[in-house]
Structure formats: C-alpha cells, structure tokens
Amino acid sequence: MGLVWLALAPSAALAHASLVASDPANEAVLTTAPATLTLRFNEAVEPLALRLIDARGTATPIVQIDRDGDNLVLTPPAPLGEGVHLLSWRVISEDGHPVGGSLSFSIGRADTALPTLEVTGHAPRRAAIWLARLAIYLGLFVGAGGAFFLAWVPRSQPDRGTTIGCAVISLVGLAAVAVSTALQGLDMADLPLRRLLSTAAWASGMQGSFGHAAAIAVVALLCGLVSLASRGRAAKTWSLIALLGTGAALAASGHAATANPRWVTMTSVFVHGVCLAYWIGALLPLGLALRAGADRGRDSLAAFSRTIPFAVGALLASGVALAVVQLGRVAALWTTSYGQVLCVKIALVLLLLAFALLNRRLTPGALAGAERPRRALRRSIAAELIVVAAILGVVALWRFTPPPRALAAATxxxxxxxxxxxxxxxxxxxxxxxxxxxxxxxxxxxxxxxxxxxxxxxxxxxxxxxxxxxxxxxxxxxxxxxxxxxxxxxxxxxxxxxxxxxxxxxxxxxxxxxxxx
The missing domain is CATH 2.60.40.1930 (Macroglobulin (MG2) domain)
Structure with missing residues (x-):
C-alpha cells in the first residue's frame, strides 16, 4: 500500500519529460521585462496550457507559443509590469504522459508576495487512471491472449465457459479503454475527476501517442472477440491479429517504448507484450480445463508445456533490455521510484517463475491422468493468475513514476x-x-x-x-x-x-x- 500511495500521491516530480532550464530562471530578479519566456525540456513536448499569474492573482493565458527543438518560446500577450510573476505550464511528452509545473520571477523588485496558484487534487484521478490501466492490461493479456490460446493450441474438447470468460474480460478491457481515454484528457487539462464525462476530456484524450495506442488496443480486443466467435482458420487469423495488436498497442505509447535507441525499446516492448499475452492468456483456459476433468486439458497442457519456455526466454530477454535502457545505473533500483516499482515487479516475477517451475514438475503426472498432480497443477495455475494480477497492478504504477533516464536528463x-x-x-x-x-x-x-x-x-x-x-x-x-x-x-x-x-x-x-x- 505504501508503494501505491507513493505513486498516486500528488508530486511535482511525477513526470517523464523534465524541465531542464528556463529563461528567466526560477526566482530570477530582472531589471527589465523580457520580451519572451523560454522553457527548455529534455525532449520535445507539446504545450497544453500555459498562463501567467501576476501579484494580484490575475491569470492570463499564453497563446503565442513557438517550438524550437526541445524549447518552447512564449510571448506574453502584454508587456509585463514590475513585481513578481508566476508562470504555470502544462505540456505533454512524446510518451503520452502530461506534466506540469510552475516557476516565478520578478521584475524590478522581489519584495512582492507570490500569487496564489490553485492546485487540483490529483490522487482520485490518478487512482482512476491506475484502475483503468489495470483493466486494459487484463483485457489484452487475459482476453486477447486467451483468444489466441483457444484458437491455436489443440484442445481435447471445446469449452464454452472458457470462451465466455475470455469474452467478458475483453469487454471489460474495451470499456476500460474508453474510460482511460477520458481520464487521459482530464490529466492533460489537469481537470478534476468530476469532469470525466465532458466532451473536452474525451476529445483531448484521443490526441497524441496515447490516442494511437488506445485505438490499436480497441482493434486488438475486437479482433479477439471475433476470434472467440469463430472457428478454424478464421479464429486463428483474428486471434493472431489480436495478439500482435496487443504488442503494438503497448509499443505505441509509454516511456519505455519512446526511449532511445527507439528500435531497441519499441521492439523489446512489442516482444514483451506478445510473449506476456501468450503466457497469461493460457492460464485461464488451462485452469478451467483442468478443473473440468482429467482429459479436458490434456492436449492443451502438452502443447503449452512445449512452447512456453521459448516465450518465457524472449520475455526475460526483452525485459532485461528495457530495464538497462530505463535505469542507466544499478543504484537507480533503490534510489528512484521507478526502480523501487521495478524491484517489486522483479520479486513478483520470481514468484511467478517459481510457480511455473512447479507446474513443469506437475505436468508429466497430470498428462498421465494422475488425480493428485492434476489438482495440484490447477491450484498452482490459480495462484499464478493471482500473482499475474499483482504484477499488472504494479506495472500500472509506472504511469506515475519517471524512469531514471528522464531524471538524469534533468539533473x-x-x-x-x-x-x-x-x-x-x-x-x-x-x-x-x-x-x-x-x-x-x-x-x-x-x-x-x-x-x-x-x-x-x-x-x-x-x-x-x-x-x-x-x-x-x-x-x-x-x-x-x-x-x-x-x-x-x-x-x-x-x-x-x-x-x-x-x-x-x-x-x-x-x-x-x-x-x-
């Protein structure tokens, strides 16, 4: 719970793009009013809302904004008078994550009190973003991944209950994508949760890389649903599109996919997502099949046992590549919020791998029809699903934790x-x-x-x-x-x-x- 609070609590540093310099500098005292204001970031950003607040608390939007590489050059709408001024800014980075902040400067004198800046409560909105992201992950990995497993892996008998379960989870994922889009719009405009149904929130949420990722996720989930309603070659084709779409949706946005070198990170995120969907997608069908009887899941279990080592190997290799790029140094594991979240994820992944090794020991007995190994395997798979849900919940916290590479650019x-x-x-x-x-x-x-x-x-x-x-x-x-x-x-x-x-x-x-x- 402490880790969740750390990520969801309001903080000015929860950004994936970082302001590295400004002109005027924060708390600078100028003899004359500047004609322009410059914000320099560690990467290219798009402006969302910028305003100047004077000592009387009067806020004036800045509409004339020029982009110069990683710089935003702002022209005040009117000459600035003497006294203190507060520049409030909010931008969105290439990874689709909004970030905001403020800086102050004085003209002529610095003895004027700072103007009051209204701060919006962020915790409820962030909690909603986290829940929606977790639901999307479950929809993609359990729903679309399950559709792929049901279409491609041999089954002794069809299981209508498994198909319905994967379909329901996919529908939950679709609803979560819609809600997450509106929440993204609220985050971009720094609006409270009560504005969730506003048209502006939905329109803003579809912009940028997040909008692209959301659209791909919708396509992947819909293809998975079509696959669940199909048979034979059609089911295989639709489910393959759903599986590849899951990887593409994850690679289209987020701080990991947009880090440099881009070809390494995007490929790693894609492979990570596809392999994870195959592994997680198999758990629900296998667990329900083993629960139904000794013969129901025998063919599926045998096929899964042969193929899963390759998926796990690719999953671990891509995960290591992403961690190296994002961390930069070993000490970041315990000195940054991102590294602390990664440590929790690694611990849960090790627990998941322990269950996977136990499953491989139980598989021969279950394939031979022994009742005791079959029951133990079913319980182990249920435990795997619980650990997977915990891992996805932890991963969703990365939406609020800047990777060390972004922090390093600022420091x-x-x-x-x-x-x-x-x-x-x-x-x-x-x-x-x-x-x-x-x-x-x-x-x-x-x-x-x-x-x-x-x-x-x-x-x-x-x-x-x-x-x-x-x-x-x-x-x-x-x-x-x-x-x-x-x-x-x-x-x-x-x-x-x-x-x-x-x-x-x-x-x-x-x-x-x-x-x-």
Missing amino acids: DSSVTYLHAERAMAQVTVAPGRAGPIDITVELEAPDHTPLRAQALTVTLSNPAMGIEPAAADAQSLGSGQWRVRMVAPVPGRWTLSLGILISDFNKIVVEGPILIR
Missing part, C-alpha cells in the same frame, strides 16, 4: 540564463550536482550576436552556508563561448558571477543564482 546538467543591460549569458553546469563541475558560458550581446571579450572570470559563492567566493579564469572556446572547471562542494542555491572584460577600461558584471543538487 546531469543545469542551464541558467543571466541578463544585464549590455550582455547576456547562457550558463551550463555539468553535472548539476555537488562536486567538481564544468561551467560553460555562452556570451551574447543584446542583439543576440556573440559577445567578444578579452577575458572572463567566473566566481562562485554561497553566503548562506558561509562559503566565501571562489574565482577562476575561463578558457575561451571561440564564438563567445568559454569554459572553466570549478568545485561546488555542497548542494544548494549558489551565486554565480561573471566578470566579462571587454577592454582594459570596460568590464561588465553579470550575476545570478544557480541551483546545485
């Missing part, structure tokens, strides 16, 4: 923009963590052309922690770019000062805060 480097009347500077600190850091400075004149300087002195200080200023001369890289290596021994809010020597009698000083994590 490996920090970008700060500094402004003065006669100079501007883009300062990149890598890594953005305490310890030795490389500081790269790109100097620009007010007209955004490279600023020529004879020398550049970089100074770091942290008066709040009693750390005196440390200065170092930067090395010129040409075209207004400079680099210097320094040390920020502790995390916190540091003051960075640039002494830009234009000539022997002309020096410009630019100063601003930087955050070291």
